[in-house]
Amino acid sequence: MGLFHQNFDKPGPGVSPDAPRKKGAARFFEILGRDFSTIWMAGLLALISSLPFALLLWLAVSTHSLIPMLAAGILGGMIAAPQIVGLNDTILRSLRDEPGFWWATYRRAWKRNVKASLLPGAVCGLLLAMEIFTAFHLDTSQSVVPAVAVLVALILLAGIAQYIYAQVALVEVSFGGLLKNALMLFLGYLPRSALGVLWQGIYWAAVALFWPVSSFAVILCSLWLPCLLNLMAIYPALDKSFDLEKTIKAMRDAQLNSENEDK
Template sequence: MKIFVPNFDREGPGVDKNEPVKEGISLFLYILCTKFWDIIKLNMLFILYSIPIITIGPAFGAMTSITMSMVQNKHIFIFSDFHEAFKVNWKQSLISGVISIIFFILLSTSILFYFKLSQNNPKFYIILFTCIFIMILFSFAWLYVYPLLTTVSLSLKDIFKNSLLLSIVCFKNTLIGAVTYGIILGLNVFFFPLTFPLFLFLTFSLLSFISSFTTWAGIKKFIIIDKQHVN
């Protein structure tokens, strides 16, 4: 007796036509719950494709492509769609990943360097706070990089430029996404190795889903719709 197997042939109440359209946190939780097992499979696929290390960028791009499809309510085949997105976006995803890593390393090093100098000379606080501001701004913009890269056809220059502009124009969504992203990532890192199973099965794809969900509205409104009007 298959107790836990749903019966799709059984009659049910269906979808209430008068049911209000889900949005915001209710929509987020609805998609998260309905796609939860796909998100777990997606996380494992991301880790598998990232094993050569150099493929982390393309794997992240492929994962973002899937989570962007989830938030757009598109029908997806996790394995085949992931592999296809990996092949299609590998070049831009790789270059974007390298640029992002270099930028984060340079900014982190600069912040530590000027923090030490500022202890002896307060004048360096100006440079320190400037570096911190740039780091925060770049972190906000980075939320949009891979969602843009996998959704619309743009040059890398335009991807980073539009990511920065969208992070400012859609500041409310950007802030919510960045804070949620930072809290989840921070907790996972802080409690490591206790969170090791989460890294294996959930963390990366969940973060990608959060990024996709919070950035999609801005991308749809200011990039896709505007582009359609131009055409």
């Protein structure tokens, strides 16, 4: 616990309400300069919790067995999901320039979202495990159609899952509502959705291409780098659809007014 108290419980400096928000690379480096330690820690927790998924899937591919694949997808996905949602929550708060004590906020958000994240984690984990397992057992010498089908499935899963996990961190809605909203957001903001998927694809393609050398980069960048780039791409769509910053501002104002009345 000393680690969190010493390095990760400092309140964020926030941003002046009159300061124009930076965009693109300037915004990326602004966020990293201000919140790197908290984002990295949330990413590390998400990466560690994803190890059961990765190890079981490796066992499934190595042994050509469906049982480890199913376990990787369902159990591994459920184990990783709360921390993936926690990473999304941390980055979304950073994108909103929301100050606060990270570890206390992370734990509170984790407890609030853990149950809601399990079913999305199991479903998305199972689909991802099935797609990766299938990709490793394709025979492209006869036809490239199955390979193209798997690639399209991976793209669609990445595009929809990015909105599912973000929604779990932001709103309370049923799983059916999550899927419906995710599909509508994916199609309604297709250019931004595609950019988010592109960032994820570039990152994981680079990891796979340069493995095992890239393992060092995975320790440093874990899951936070693709998640940050992805959420930067789709954040305007989320903000416009859910009025995030307007709602958060209203909640803060109400809290401040309540505190002033109590004094």
